Amino acid sequence: MAATPLPLExxxxxxxxxxTEVLKGLSxxxxxxxxxxxxGASGSGKxxxxxxxxxxxxxxxxxxxxxxxxxxxxxxxHGREPADWNQVVRMRAKLSMVFQSFNLWAxxxxxxxxxxxxxxxxxxxxxxxxxxxxxLLERVGxxxxxxxxxxxxxxxxxxxxxxxxxxxxxxxxxxxxxxxSALDPxxxxxxxxxxxxxxxxxxxxxxxxHEMAFARDVSTQVLYLHQGIVEEAGPPAEVLxxxxxxxxxxxxxxxx
Amino acid sequence: xxxxxxxxxxxxxGALVTVEVAVLSLVLSVILGLLTASAKMSRSWFLHRLGxxxxxxxxxxxxxxxxxxxxxxxxxxxxVITDWLYYQFDIDIFININEFVAGVLTIGLIFGxxxxxxxxxxxxxVEYGQIEAARAYGxxxxxxxxxxxxxxxxxxxxxxxxxxxxxxxxxxxxxxVIGLSDMVRIASEASKSTREPFTFMLLVGAVxxxxxxxxxxxxxxxxKRYSVGFGEAD
Numbered sequence: 001m002a003a004t005p006l007p008l009e010x011x012x013x014x015x016x017x018x019x020t021e022v023l024k025g026l027s028x029x030x031x032x033x034x035x036x037x038x039x040g041a042s043g044s045g046k047x048x049x050x051x052x053x054x055x056x057x058x059x060x061x062x063x064x065x066x067x068x069x070x071x072x073x074x075x076x077x078h079g080r081e082p083a084d085w086n087q088v089v090r091m092r093a094k095l096s097m098v099f100q101s102f103n104l105w106a107x108x109x110x111x112x113x114x115x116x117x118x119x120x121x122x123x124x125x126x127x128x129x130x131x132x133x134x135x136l137l138e139r140v141g142x143x144x145x146x147x148x149x150x151x152x153x154x155x156x157x158x159x160x161x162x163x164x165x166x167x168x169x170x171x172x173x174x175x176x177x178x179x180x181s182a183l184d185p186x187x188x189x190x191x192x193x194x195x196x197x198x199x200x201x202x203x204x205x206x207x208x209x210h211e212m213a214f215a216r217d218v219s220t221q222v223l224y225l226h227q228g229i230v231e232e233a234g235p236p237a238e239v240l241x242x243x244x245x246x247x248x249x250x251x252x253x254x255x256x
Numbered sequence: 257x258x259x260x261x262x263x264x265x266x267x268x269x270g271a272l273v274t275v276e277v278a279v280l281s282l283v284l285s286v287i288l289g290l291l292t293a294s295a296k297m298s299r300s301w302f303l304h305r306l307g308x309x310x311x312x313x314x315x316x317x318x319x320x321x322x323x324x325x326x327x328x329x330x331x332x333x334x335x336v337i338t339d340w341l342y343y344q345f346d347i348d349i350f351i352n353i354n355e356f357v358a359g360v361l362t363i364g365l366i367f368g369x370x371x372x373x374x375x376x377x378x379x380x381x382v383e384y385g386q387i388e389a390a391r392a393y394g395x396x397x398x399x400x401x402x403x404x405x406x407x408x409x410x411x412x413x414x415x416x417x418x419x420x421x422x423x424x425x426x427x428x429x430x431x432x433v434i435g436l437s438d439m440v441r442i443a444s445e446a447s448k449s450t451r452e453p454f455t456f457m458l459l460v461g462a463v464x465x466x467x468x469x470x471x472x473x474x475x476x477x478x479x480k481r482y483s484v485g486f487g488e489a490d
Contacts (some may be wrong), residue, residue, distance in 0.1 A: 085396065085397075090394070092391070092394040093392065093393070094396030095392075097389075097392040097393075099388075099389060103388065104389075105390070105403075105404055105408075106383070106485050107408055107484060107485045108485065109485075116348055117393035117394060117395070117405065120397070121393060121394040121395055122394075126398050151485060151486060184416040
């Protein structure tokens with residue numbers, strides 16, 4: 001065991017939807033500063049895997065440790081559930097998620113979105129949270145959009161706003177669930193640029209993505225998922241440039 | 257100037273009673289409605305059934321029948337309980353289900369069922385991703401409700417809520433049947449003794465209309481407030 005606990009560790013996660021087993025024993029270790037990208041065809045389970053990490057989906061089996069603290073589960077009539085929701089709430093506050101469809105709270109301005117969880121979950125003072133939020137909005141290039149509502153912004157702006165909201169939590173790990181998939185092609189670049197900056201400053205990130213260039217340039221580790229198992233894993237140069245399995249070769253081949 | 261034959265002050269008192277009954281019933285029905293909506297959306301089989309039973313029974317029985325049942329039956333029920341407390345534990349309390357209490361309870365109970373349906377639909381209309389984001393950022397159930405679900409639900413609930421309120425307001429006229437001196441009962445007395453029914457009934461109608469108009473204005477403002485961020489109010 002390392003001296004400092006891992007920001008996030010997942011062991012042997014399985015997940016079933018009814019009869020269908022979508023995750024068949026997945027594990028992952030995120031060290032500080034790691035950027036782990038999860039790639040795979042749709043239906044490979046990569047988003048479900050990510051959503052199990054902050055318990056938006058309840059894994060049927062497996063262990064989850066956030067900063068060394070193991071999440072406790074219990075069996076109920078509805079299946080396995082966290083034993084202590086307070087623990088879940090605490091662990092979620094350390095992992096911020098960026099969603100495919102942004103999910104900024106529509107009834108709040110951008111600034112209100114960014115200070116919401118720091119004030120109401122972390123108990124920061126409003127003044128301090130606003131100062132921090134303004135700096136973060138500046139950083140993602142949205143200083144002039146602080147008082148806009150999500151509906152008044154483009155998808156790319158909303159997603160950068162959502163990243164600012166995630167950063168405002170000072171998270172241990174940032175989880176990205178296909179952050180550019182819902183964006184118009186010309187807006188993808190700005191979002192990826194922000195994410196590259198975050199990787200460069202040593203943020204621990206787990207990213208589900210279809211952006212292979214991003215995966216190649218930024219990640220420390222790539223996991224290729226197929227039908228709920230990790231088929232190949234390793235540094236991007238290995239996985240993306242010299243794939244072993246036929247399936248991954250096909251997946252990476254340019255589409256016509 | 258209309259001659260009210262000295263009934264003016266009593267009518268004003270009656271109007272106040274009407275407003276009091278309406279507002280208290282509204283508060284009760286909103287609380288019951290939120291509870292019913294939660295029960296019906298709960299994954300507990302028992303709560304779900306309980307909520308369904310409540311809305312089915314209440315919405316299937318005429319308002320007047322319910323009011324008479326609660327007024328006469330309610331006092332009998334309370335007496336049974338207080339008698340039992342007295343004989344068993346020597347606790348002597350007296351609870352009087354008077355016309356006012358019975359009226360508010362009945363109307364609140366009736367409209368709680370309608371509000372329940374309004375709120376349930378409105379909660380289901382909130383985009384799931386908004387709730388999921390709130391959970392993902394470490395909000396507990398109560399915070400998710402207070403900060404995201406409730407404010408977003410209100411936008412969808414307000415049109416139905418305002419509609420329910422208008423019907424509720426007019427339903428308060430029923431309390432005159434169980435003897436509460438609301439505006440309608442006093443106007444009715446006045447009509448009989450002065451033989452000028454038109455004067456008094458028109459006046460009563462105008463007062464209801466005035467209250468309804470003011471509320472409509474208030475609801476429009478609320479709608480605007482809860483539509484912030486969603487473009488034009490729909």
